[in-house]
Structure formats: C-alpha cells, structure tokens
Amino acid sequence: xxxxxxxxxxxxxxxxFAGFVFCVAPFVIVAxxxxxxxxxVNDVPMSLLPGSDFWVNIKTAWTxxxxxxxxxxxxxxxxGVAAGKVIISAxxxxxxxxxxxxxxxxxxxxxxxxxxLPLEVRIVPTYAVVANVLEPYQAILDLTGISWLIQKISGVxxxxxxxxxxxxxxxxxxxxxxxxxxxxxxxxxxxxPDELTEAARMDGAGAMRFxxxxxxxxxxxxxxxxxxxxxxxxxxxYLWPLLITTDQSHAMAVTELKQLIPNVxxxxxxxxxxxxxxxxxxPPLVVVVLMQRWFVRGLIATEK
Amino acid sequence: MASITIRGVKxxxxxxxxxxxxxxxxxxxxxxxxxxxxxxxxxxxxxMIAGLEEISDGTIAIDNMVVNKLEPRExxxxxxxxxxxxxxxxxxxxxxxxxxxxxxxxxxERTQRIQAVARVLELEHLLDRKxxxxxxxxxxxxxxxxxxxxxxxxFLFDEPLSNLDAKLRVQMRSEIRKLHxxxxxxxxxxxxxxxxxxxxxxRLVVMNGGRVEQVGTPAEVYSRPASRFVATFVGAPAMNxxxxxxxxxxxxxxxxxxxxxxxxxxxxxxxxxxVGIRPEAVRMVAPGTPGALEATVDLVEELGAGRVIYVxxxxxxxxxxxxxxxxxxxxxxxxxxxxxxxxHFFSSETGGRLDVFKASVPEPAL
Numbered sequence: 001x002x003x004x005x006x007x008x009x010x011x012x013x014x015x016x017f018a019g020f021v022f023c024v025a026p027f028v029i030v031a032x033x034x035x036x037x038x039x040x041v042n043d044v045p046m047s048l049l050p051g052s053d054f055w056v057n058i059k060t061a062w063t064x065x066x067x068x069x070x071x072x073x074x075x076x077x078x079x080g081v082a083a084g085k086v087i088i089s090a091x092x093x094x095x096x097x098x099x100x101x102x103x104x105x106x107x108x109x110x111x112x113x114x115x116x117l118p119l120e121v122r123i124v125p126t127y128a129v130v131a132n133v134l135e136p137y138q139a140i141l142d143l144t145g146i147s148w149l150i151q152k153i154s155g156v157x158x159x160x161x162x163x164x165x166x167x168x169x170x171x172x173x174x175x176x177x178x179x180x181x182x183x184x185x186x187x188x189x190x191x192x193p194d195e196l197t198e199a200a201r202m203d204g205a206g207a208m209r210f211x212x213x214x215x216x217x218x219x220x221x222x223x224x225x226x227x228x229x230x231x232x233x234x235x236x237x238y239l240w241p242l243l244i245t246t247d248q249s250h251a252m253a254v255t256e257l258k259q260l261i262p263n264v265x266x267x268x269x270x271x272x273x274x275x276x277x278x279x280x281x282x283p284p285l286v287v288v289v290l291m292q293r294w295f296v297r298g299l300i301a302t303e304k
Numbered sequence: 305m306a307s308i309t310i311r312g313v314k315x316x317x318x319x320x321x322x323x324x325x326x327x328x329x330x331x332x333x334x335x336x337x338x339x340x341x342x343x344x345x346x347x348x349x350x351x352m353i354a355g356l357e358e359i360s361d362g363t364i365a366i367d368n369m370v371v372n373k374l375e376p377r378e379x380x381x382x383x384x385x386x387x388x389x390x391x392x393x394x395x396x397x398x399x400x401x402x403x404x405x406x407x408x409x410x411x412x413e414r415t416q417r418i419q420a421v422a423r424v425l426e427l428e429h430l431l432d433r434k435x436x437x438x439x440x441x442x443x444x445x446x447x448x449x450x451x452x453x454x455x456x457x458x459f460l461f462d463e464p465l466s467n468l469d470a471k472l473r474v475q476m477r478s479e480i481r482k483l484h485x486x487x488x489x490x491x492x493x494x495x496x497x498x499x500x501x502x503x504x505x506x507r508l509v510v511m512n513g514g515r516v517e518q519v520g521t522p523a524e525v526y527s528r529p530a531s532r533f534v535a536t537f538v539g540a541p542a543m544n545x546x547x548x549x550x551x552x553x554x555x556x557x558x559x560x561x562x563x564x565x566x567x568x569x570x571x572x573x574x575x576x577x578x579v580g581i582r583p584e585a586v587r588m589v590a591p592g593t594p595g596a597l598e599a600t601v602d603l604v605e606e607l608g609a610g611r612v613i614y615v616x617x618x619x620x621x622x623x624x625x626x627x628x629x630x631x632x633x634x635x636x637x638x639x640x641x642x643x644x645x646x647x648h649f650f651s652s653e654t655g656g657r658l659d660v661f662k663a664s665v666p667e668p669a670l
Contacts, residue, residue, distance in 0.1 A: 193387065198383075199389035199450075200402075201356065201377070202381070202383045202403075203403035203406055204403055205402075205406045209406060218392065218393055
C-alpha cells in the first residue's frame, strides 16, 4: 500500500524518529558518560550535559587497556573470518548448485546441520580439536594398533600434535566452518539464469573458469553483504577468543574490554570504560558505513 | 563449414521420451530451420547438437565425426540463445571476446578480431557499454557477435528473434540471412514462427511431438505438406480441412451435406479422408454458380493488401483469402470455387498425405 497524505507522512516520520531516538539513546549516553570526569560520571542521576574530559578519557582508555595491538588482533581475526566465510560459502554453494554427484544431498544436509550446531553448542569438542588438530588421527592410530606397530618396528613413538591455541588460525578457522553463508550464495546462484551457464560452456569455459569469470563478479553484492555481516559477527565474538587466547599477544579488543570495567573495590572509573567501548565500537561502524550501499543491494535484490 | 548427420537420435527425461528417433542430414553450408509448436522437441534436438543436452540414444556426427561424448567447446558449434545470455558484468567487447580469452588468444589479436566482428555487426560505437545499456536489437547483435568471433563450423540459433518486437524481428531476419550468405557456415535455426522459418530456410524441418513430420524446401513444404499436421501448421491462415468420404461420384463432405465432383484416382470408395484447401486457393463466386460450394459469411478481416473472409460451411469453419476489393456482408451467402489440383488429401486415420493428384502438382522452383 503506497499512500501519500500530509498527515500520514507526518505520522510515519514521527514513528521513524521515535524509533531512531530509541536506538540511538544508549549510544548518546555512553558518549556523554565518556566525556565526564570520575566525580560526574558517578553522580546519581548522571548529568546528561557533556563534560569536557572526552579526549583525556579516550587516551587513558587506550593506554590502560593497551588497545592498539588488540584492535589489530581483532581486525585480523574479523577480516580472516569474513574472507574465509566468503570463500568457503561461495565454493560450497557452487558445488551444491552446479554439480550433480553422488552424495550431493548428503553434503547439502551435512552443511545444513552445521546451522543447528553453533560454536557455543560444540565448544568443548572444538576446543579439544584446536588444542591438538591431529588428536583424532592419533586416536585412530592408537586404536588400530598402528602406532604400537610402528613403535615395535622402528622404535619411534608416534605422537601427532599440532596445537592452534593462541594463534590466529585457531581463532579464525572454527568460526569459518559454518553454513550461514552457503545458503545466501545458494539462493543467489539459483537465480542466475541457466542460459548464462550454457553460454559459458559454449564459449569453452570450464567449471572453475565459469566460477571465477562469471559467478564471482555477479555475486559481488552478496560477497559484500556476507563479508560485512561476518566481520561484525566475528568482531563481536567473546566466548571463543576468551577460551583459546591465554596469551596477551593474541588478546582481542572485545574480550579485553573487561580490563577497563571497574573491579569490586577499585575506583568506579566508568568514564574510562565507556571511552574504551566507544573506541572498540568504531571499526565495525566504519565497515558498515563504507559497505552499506553494497550490503543492502546484496540482501534485497538480484542485479539484472 | 561442416555437415551434420543425425541418426536415430532419442531423448529421454527420466521415463518420458521427448524425441523419438530423429534421422536428419544437413549439408555443409546449408541454412536449416527446424519448425514446430512449443514442446515438439526442436530445442532439445538443437541442444543435443550443441552438446548442452545428453543424447539418450543414436548418434550425432559433425563432419562425419561422432560428437556424442564431446564437450560443447570441442564440437566447433556456436549458439545464439533466446534470451541472448550476455554476461551482465562484462562490456560488449568483453562479451564478444570471452571465448577467445578462454582459449588463450593474445590480447592484440583478440582486440583485432573483436573490432572486425563489431564492424560487420555495426557495434563499433557500443563496445564499451554493458548489456544493460543496450536495446533488444543491439543485445541480439552482440549475441551473434559472440557466436561469430569463434568462426565456428556450425551456428545454432535457439529462437533468437522471439524476444524482439515485430519490426526488429523482420530486420534481424534479413540480417541473419545476409550474415549466412557472407559466412556460409552451416546454420541450424529453431523457431515456432512459420514466417521466420519460410523466409530464412534453405531447408525446412517440421517437427511435431518429438518426430520429424517433413523435410523439404519451404516451397515444397507449403505446396505439398506431407501430413495433416504440416498442412495446418504451415501457412496463415491455416489450411481449411474438411472431413469427407470417397464415394462413387467423387467426395461426400461434412457427413454427406456437401458433394464434390472430383476424380478419385487411387482412392478406394468408402475410405475416410480429410480434404485440405489453402485459403489462398479459394475463389469467391456468386452464390448458385454451378459446382461451387455455398456458404454464409461470418466475419471479414481487413489486412490492407487483402482480406480474410471467414465463412460457415454447415458449421465447419472455413477461411478464404482474397486480394479483390470485395466486402461481403456478414450473414450473406457466397459461393466458393477451387481447382481440383489445389486439393490436398490426407488419411483420416494416420494423417499422412494421400497423393491423388501427384502428376498435376508442379515441382516447386528453387
């Protein structure tokens, strides 16, 4: 229903504005709190007029929590997850949509099932695997007696071990291996006309050539959308980085935010915590602003 | 330039058979049009030649080499699709040159060949545009350019004109014809439009229900349709068909209400036939003229150059095409007259042609 009357226009804008205020208010309060000094931020109620210590607080937050390297870590991880997702999803969807092979439906459902098993559900086994990626193979060797045999024959004890704790790969890979993006791509690939595939075949392009030359350029909006969502999602991950990064050199910005939150018995430095929050919020915000044009197109429409 | 030999080709989709054993020979450099109603298997046949569709049974050979198991790119065919199937993200020159790029032709040579093709198709000023920014006719020409640039042995056209408006279709038709004269590559053109088929074809293949009904020059197909289906499918308005029975005196039509005194050479008395007569072969005369069939005018369609007059012949629809400037009033009676040699006889059971007047039909001049 498209109706345009001045009164209706007024009310729709009113509703929009109310929604906007409702969404933005918490951020405004955070920003105001970040500009107060220690005394003002702990006033009840807190003054809603901005204070004058904004930059001082930002600087304090930055140095206290050593945010520089942590933001970099977060960025590497979020970017890695986003890129990995985009690539894996495109490839799996390509396989499912364009090839007929035995077990195709099985693959499809296996991928589908990963949607029902998010990382939080399988976090213990995932941790075990990341702690030693080769553990399952070691178990197979031990159970079948092969390692015993090898030890008897050569005297070498087989001990497979490849730990990914405190590493970028350990942070990124488990987050990449889920199916969310596959279905986005699948839906898009299904809308690509068959004649395009056939034209490419007539032009002599093989499967991978078609994928790289035709499908990928056509799905760039999808890529942008998926990449943005995954970047935000990975940036905001808390549980997984907390679990596997014991080493400060691989700490994430989001998990390290807790260092700024006042401890029981410590000074209630909420203004510093709020300033830190603002800093950590900034990169995802920039990504959304930069990508939003592509992002919206990728989610709503298929380009003709 | 290549000949195409099709032997006993069948196509099954799961359990349904859509092409029931087709045997065809296309000579090198020939322009063949496959004509048929939608769902007759003509596109499937074309796609089997192209290699986009697997051949369930039989063989297809290009230049005497069986290509059943070859990939499309190895068959030397180029195809123009109904929806053009241009790559939307590539410019016109990239679209045209894509097959060369895949084949690893160096950029300099590629540019040169794209230029050459663009010159022939008058696309030079559009080379940097995206398909989105082109009109239907221009897209059509880009699609042809993409096929031409590979200098293929065989051109395949899958209803390439059906998305164009009427005027453009006529124009593209003659362009395709001219192009074929220049390149003289074997071309197979699939369409359901009989005007397209008649004007383009060196040879016409009429298909129906997954079978070939007739193969011949357009003139042959028009003047000596091999079956009742071909007779009614080719020609507009369609050939009039009257059910009848052979009697001692000649023919008894429409359950005995009309009699025709014609020689019944070769036809057994009592056999059931369908008598066909082209609307163009019927003359209108004054009602009551001896030997003429009497009918009532239903509707007159003005075509400018002529008129189609729909009449009612004891309930059976019948049409007459005339170029005379007559305007019979709907409801008035008229007489219909035609030469015995213009009658076509088809078996009522099989639909096949019964050659009663073989000798009197002149061989069509090519």
